[in-house]
Amino acid sequence: MADHEDPRLQDEGKFDEIRRRVAEVAKDAPPLARIALEAMVRKHNPDLKGTADSAGRVGMRSGKVSELTVIVDLKPGGAQRLQRIFDLTKGNMDGAQRVSTLHDMRFVFIDHNTRILFATAYDGDWDSYISDFATKIPELMDLLFQNVEGWPGISSPTVKDFIAEHQINAAGWFVANPQVTVVDVRRMQRTEHALDTFFDAMTGRDDLDPKTAAAMKTLTDAISTPEAVDY
Amino acid sequence: MSGLARFKARFRRERVRLDLGDIQAMILRSRPEPYVGAHAMVHIDDAAGGRDLIARLAEHIPSARDWAEDRSAWTGVAISYDGLQALGVPGGSLASFPLPFQQGMAARAEQLHDYGIDAPENWDKAFSPGTCHIALSIYAQDQNALDTALDLAMSELKRSAGVTLIGVHPFGADEDAKNPFGFRDSISQPTVAGSGVDAQPGQERAIAAGEFILGENSETGVPLGTPQPSELGDNGSYVVLRKFVSRVGAFNDYLRSQADDAEGQHQLGAKMFGRWRSGAPLVLSPDHDDEELGADPQRNNNFDFKQDPKGLMCPHASHMRRLNPRDSPLTILTDVNIHRIIRRSSTYGPKWTPEVTAADDAQEDRGLYFIFISARAFDTIEFMQQEWINGGNFVDLGIESDPIVGLHDDTNNSFTIPAEPARRKLRGVTTFNRMAGGEYMFMPSLTALRWIGAQGWAK
Known part of the structure; x- marks a missing residue:
């Protein structure tokens, strides 16, 4: 939420402000109206439908996918220690994979490596599984976050408050496939492989009974045509 | 005993x-x-x-x-x-x-x-x-x-x-x-x-x-x-x-709509709960009720899901298996030991009979006070409502909800019973328990x- 005013606008006179706002609205009006109209008249495919919900205590959610953005101070040398961990993992992080609700995690050092921006897209409410992290992967959590000033430790009763206090609500949040969780995607990948194997076994079969043949045709028709995204 | x-x-x-x-x-x-x-x-x-x-x-x-x-x-x-x-x-x-x-x-x-x-x-x-x-x-x-x-x-x-x-x-x-x-x-x-x-x-x-x-x-x-x-x-x-407030009639009617005879209806109810009416767990008695087993506290809880990883005996979506998955494989990193609850629930209203129909539900005289004790009770109930009751992501079932205590609507009303050669997916499950306060x-x-x-x- 834009709860802090832009300091560059502080010296703007009342008349200037009105003139600026009128100009802004006039300029933005045609595309804004088009976006709003499209949103109203389009009948969205329910599988691709996004929402603007709350992710619980802080953060936004679209469909099943939520966002979490945190900016925190790093301890002296914390950026170097974290960089070593990231260099070691080379894009893989087994603990994060096992969690199975995290779509991604982004770590960005800012302000001359004195602070870190942490951003993640994940399934569900932000704090549903935090207690599970505390007993299942406490070492990974503390390894990553002990470099953060004030980190109370994943087992601390105050860890949720610490995260919530440093979280910044996103102003906007868009997800391409808002109704699909990390777990769903894995199942779909698995299903894809299984279907491939199944179709290999069925290729050229002209001895199927009519009922099975009809079911096969329905299945083939449903999944074999390349389609543009009907959003 | x-x-x-x-x-x-x-x-x-x-x-x-x-x-x-x-x-x-x-x-x-x-x-x-x-x-x-x-x-x-x-x-x-x-x-x-x-x-x-x-x-x-x-x-x-x-x-x-x-x-x-x-x-x-x-x-x-x-x-x-x-x-x-x-x-x-x-x-x-x-x-x-x-x-x-x-x-x-x-x-x-x-x-x-x-x-x-x-x-x-x-x-x-x-x-x-x-x-x-x-x-x-x-x-x-x-x-x-x-x-x-x-x-x-x-x-x-x-x-x-x-x-x-x-x-x-x-x-x-x-x-x-x-x-x-x-x-x-x-x-x-x-x-x-x-x-x-x-x-x-x-x-x-x-x-x-x-x-x-x-x-x-x-x-x-x-x-x-x-x-x-x-x-x-x-x-x-x-x-x-x-x-x-329990909609016992709607539940009975639903069983009647999905199974022809009393035995089939009992069986479907058991698949939804995870236990037979006697309390006998499905994994210990997959095909029929066993009164003696159900009444024996030494045996009626002495099981895990090792023999039933696919849910062929006790569906993953059943009420009992959802709320206490024991050693079931779960899709999401979960510590089942921090989601245990001491249950002190109490039933009110007339005893169940198969004759109750949806028309009787209007009296709203049957139900249960769901009461449990835990030092993390609030985290636990919110976790359960989000993850284990009103969803199926944790057992790879997408949005499918608990057939007994989940909230159902036109787009979310299925119940999946694993079976071979193909799973049976029931539709039309309604909200059988309405929350009346807490x-x-x-x-x-x-x-x-x-x-x-x-x-x-x-x-």
């Missing part, structure tokens, strides 16, 4: 590591079988009057010292956040309670998925936010014992000034201990480490005491957040209270009750 008798034989005083004499009996003491009881709800109008009532009630609340011994009746007492505030507990202490408790259950509707017909605006008046300050629960082995305990509680109330009785709701079930749908319930309970009994052979290990008793070490190795000062927080726990409560230790009664903070 009742569940209670089973504990009696296993209790070893020398194994006790908890301060049982300070913990309310209801936390460790299971329902008797058969059981009767009553829930009463009190509102505090005047702080001094409320404290006077708490001080006098404290004298009648048994401790857990002899929790495995026979007892004819016992009363538990719990206080809401608004209740603590109304009793004059100072702000510093109030702020040391978990945020969801401070907000109250109605304010947590979004986290609890209490939407639509389950939304707070549709709850019973007694559960309007700020109404329930003190909840009293009496459990008794027979009506005489209940009457005696209830008379005592009511006479203490009558002697009080500045408190209002909001209501009393009786409950009970016969020796079959069945829920409104005719299924034996409250069978599986966690073993609390240090309580004096060990986990039974074949069952999961004892759970760290701090998962249930505030101030004790939890599964993380340290205590969970404990209210301050220690006189108030230690040896207490938290209670989640949710009243459900509250987040604190169950203080006996020390804390006396501390509150005597305005301990002023000394």
Whole structure:
């Protein structure tokens, strides 16, 4: 939420402000109206439908996918220690994979490596599984976050408050496939492989009974045509 | 042999590591079988009057010292956040309670998925936010014992000034201990480490005491957040209270619509619950009910899901397997040991018969007070509502919800029964239990009750 005013606008006179706002609205009006109209008249495919919900205590959610953005101070040398961990993992992080609700995690050092921006897209409410992290992967959590000033430790009763206090609500949040969780995607990948194997076994079969043949045709028709995204 | 008798034989005083004499009996003491009881709800109008009532009630609340011994009746007492505030507990202490408790259950509707017909605006008046300050629960082995305990509680109330009785709701079930749908319930309970009994052979290990008793070490190795000062927080726990109106007729009708004969209907009901009506678990008796097994506390909970990884016997989507997945493979990193609950649910209304139809549901006279105790009760119920009840992501079932206690609508009404060669997916499941209200409560230790009664903070 834009709860802090832009300091560059502080010296703007009342008349200037009105003139600026009128100009802004006039300029933005045609595309804004088009976006709003499209949103109203389009009948969205329910599988691709996004929402603007709350992710619980802080953060936004679209469909099943939520966002979490945190900016925190790093301890002296914390950026170097974290960089070593990231260099070691080379894009893989087994603990994060096992969690199975995290779509991604982004770590960005800012302000001359004195602070870190942490951003993640994940399934569900932000704090549903935090207690599970505390007993299942406490070492990974503390390894990553002990470099953060004030980190109370994943087992601390105050860890949720610490995260919530440093979280910044996103102003906007868009997800391409808002109704699909990390777990769903894995199942779909698995299903894809299984279907491939199944179709290999069925290729050229002209001895199927009519009922099975009809079911096969329905299945083939449903999944074999390349389609543009009907959003 | 009742569940209670089973504990009696296993209790070893020398194994006790908890301060049982300070913990309310209801936390460790299971329902008797058969059981009767009553829930009463009190509102505090005047702080001094409320404290006077708490001080006098404290004298009648048994401790857990002899929790495995026979007892004819016992009363538990719990206080809401608004209740603590109304009793004059100072702000510093109030702020040391978990945020969801401070907000109250109605304010947590979004986290609890209490939407639509389950939304707070549709709850019973007694559960309007700020109404329930003190909840009293009496459990008794027979009506005489209940009457005696209830008379005592009511006479203490009558002697009080500045408190209002909001209501009393009786409950009970016969020796079959069945829920409104005719299924034996409250069978599986966690073993609390240090309580004096060990986990039974074949069952999961004892759970760290701090998962249930505030101030004790939890599964993380340290205590969970404990209210301050220690006189108030230690040896207490938290209670989640949710009243459900059961649509037994709609459930019966649904079974009739999906299965032709009585046997098929029983079987489908068992698939939805995860146990047969007798309480016999599906993994121990996949094809038919087994009354003897269901009634035997030595055997009716002695199983895991190792032999049934695909859910061919007990569906992953069944109520029992969802709410206690034991060793089931789950898609999401989960520690099942921190989501265990001590269940103290109580059934009210007429006993189940297959003749009940949807037309009878309008009376709304059947249901269950879903009550459980845990030191992380609020996190747990919100987790369960989001992850294990109103969704199926954790067992790779997308949005599919609990067939018994989930909230269903036109787009979310399936129930998947794994089978070979292809799974059977039922549609048209409706909301068989409507939420009628509830509250987040604190169950203080006996020390804390006396501390509150005597305005301990002023000394």
